[in-house]
Amino acid sequence: MDVIKHDVLIVGGGLAGLRAAIAAAVEGVSVGLVSKVYPMRSHTVSAEGGAAAVVRTDTGDSLQLHFEDTIKGSDFLADQNVAEYFVQEAANELIQMEHWGCPWSREPDGSVAVRAFGGMSVHRTMFASDKSGFHMLHAIFQTSLKYDKIVRYDENFVTSLLVDDGRCQGVVAMDQRSGEFRLFTAKATILATGGCGRLWAFTTNGFINTGDGHGLAYRAGAPLSDMEFPQYHPTGLPGTGILITEAARGEGGYLVNKNGDRFLSDYIPSRMELGPRDIISRAEITEMEAGRGVPGRYGDTVMLDLRHLGDELINRKLPFVRELAERYIGIDPVHNPIPVRPVVHYMMGGVRTDIDGQSPLPGLFACGEAAQEGLNGANRLGSNSLTECLVFGARTGRVAARLAAQTPEASAAAIEALGADEEARIAARFGEATGDERVGQIRSDLQLTMERLVGVYRTGDSLKQAAEELRTLKERFTRVRVDDHTRVFNMELQAALEVDFMLEIAETVVAPSILREESRGSQARRDFTDRDDEKFLVHSLAYRTENGPQIEWQPVILTTESLTALPPAERKY
């Protein structure tokens, strides 16, 4: 088996992975970047609204204000030292992106423009029209091409981490082009694999967002944290789940029910359409349950009304919204409201790391959506995540590079044995798999279970039912068949490996959701409707055991260094 050596190995080529790669390359170490897709296909590309930082002060903005908005948005589950570092570094990173060519939208004087976003007290979200993620991803990917220290391995699917002598020493990956397994050894390995929205049926996430990094870390013994908090975005297009950006409301759009009422006045009158996502998604569900939704082909929706913004503003600031609505549901938002409903969008939880991106498993790091470094708590604010990818991607890349420079090479013989074992495991498991279950059918049933039972509102009973159904799905998966026995681009085998991860990750979502007997952020329990700081001002940690996840709890960090900490209080807007 071929062995490829780097100092730092990064899995995932989206915004966080590329930022980490450049940061590590600048430190002078050799960097391998492995991704199951070409970097420009990564899901960062679908982000629309923008990236938050204190880049203007004429708006009344300050680091303290961005910090407080983030903590309050998190329903006080964010680690405050991490949020503090985040707001301090945010502007540096967004201006770095500016110097790297990101076509940020501008004010007439040439300074960067900012727009309103949910849960943000002032305008602080930089944007590139309504394709911010697309432009940031292409700018940083193209910039990465000038660093000779970065070697890319596109379309390589990582199947496991190499753990030897108590350290992560790299990965085993399947090269899709040849079907060959290869070993990538490294002194530091960074997971930047994004989210796992494809656990649910109705999601804004791309087909690739199967949580592979979560699965890799979990199987290697690292804990996944706060997985009970998937974020529901309030405005997904019915049917496809395509994202209609929050910027549509940032620019002044209204959410209305079937009576044409701006119903948020009953829920969050001080912020209305610019409230945090968890609160607005719950309000939409409550309206539909009260019979005030608008019936449609794919069930009830509420309506996003942009008509009063006019076609000039829509064309200038929200052209992609218009294009998506026209193409996929045949509605021109200049003339008609857009039907929308809550849609799974982002995973607040992830591989538990410290502020440096270091996981409890030595040698293993994570950053971006794949990580739970402490920034987002129980509810992320819109436009914090693109910035998060940059701030923590950069820090993690730097720290990993410095660690790599002082770490000796791993034992080659031990590593090669691990690689051979992994190839044999996959061959034995899927090579001759001739059961009666299809990969696609199990994936689809998993997504429907999560959709039905692990939604915006949950109960202990719905979650226990979900746990039961997951057990059945795992049992069915032992009888999965793989018809494709060729090597080149065997996407059925890759799909089987993804679903294998997904079935385990789904358990790490359900298990802490059952135990967290409170409502906080995006976890809304009908049987425990209040927040309970006495018991649950803690992060969950899910460790893998043979009998499913074992859940432990870890206190939230409530202290800061220079900004003023925000003690937990009732979350009122």
Added chain:
Amino acid sequence: MTESTIKLAVTRYRPGQDREPTVQTYTVPYHDDWVVLDALQYVKDNIDGTLSFRWSCHMGVCGSCGMMVDGTPKLTCAAFLRESYPREVRVEPLANFPVVRDLIVDIDDFMHKLSEVKPYIIREDLDSLPLGLGHELRQTPAELEDFKQFGMCINCMLCYSACPVYAMEPKFLGPAAIALAHRYNMDSRDQGRNQRMPVIGSSEGIWECTFVGECSVVCPKHVDPAAAIQRTKLATTNDWFKSMLMPWGNR
């Protein structure tokens, strides 16, 4: 009532198994809001797990799912079955690229050409510019407009697939790479034009283009690579005249 169906005629090619590409026909449910990609995924999940193709975002921005649909290069996430129904839909790998397997083509050539045109901001002070609040390089909305359209390229390869010149001369840089080079040349923050011109102005650069304009017709993002090529030709000609008339100036 029986469910409506539609036929997909899909090109198959599995190296090591098939000696040459064949066509396989699948019958799938017809929905008026399904795109070709939905139908392909239906096949993979329910009929034939061995069919391979690339996709991710399903919203026309990741650039993964370009294929020939009824003979025209298209994003299959934006090509609706209703455009063909009730006729069968013909799905083939993108033309002008080597086929790796089924509907997956080899785009290494583009990835290499993209690197060659230095698609990033070049300026001597780039790494020493101060960061943070107030330190953006100023760029007016009009300056942004000068290049923004050429930066909308999603690297989907439809333009290469439609380009008759690339079909005949694989060394031709091609529409997307030239459009991206032009995007950086036109960016007010950039000073790297002279470093890009040796590649773009070479015989395999812009001069191969005979201005057929098919690239701009098929581009799903209205990048208009043909305009980028034309403008680069003009600028290069101007440079040549300047260097002849004023050999001492503007170096």
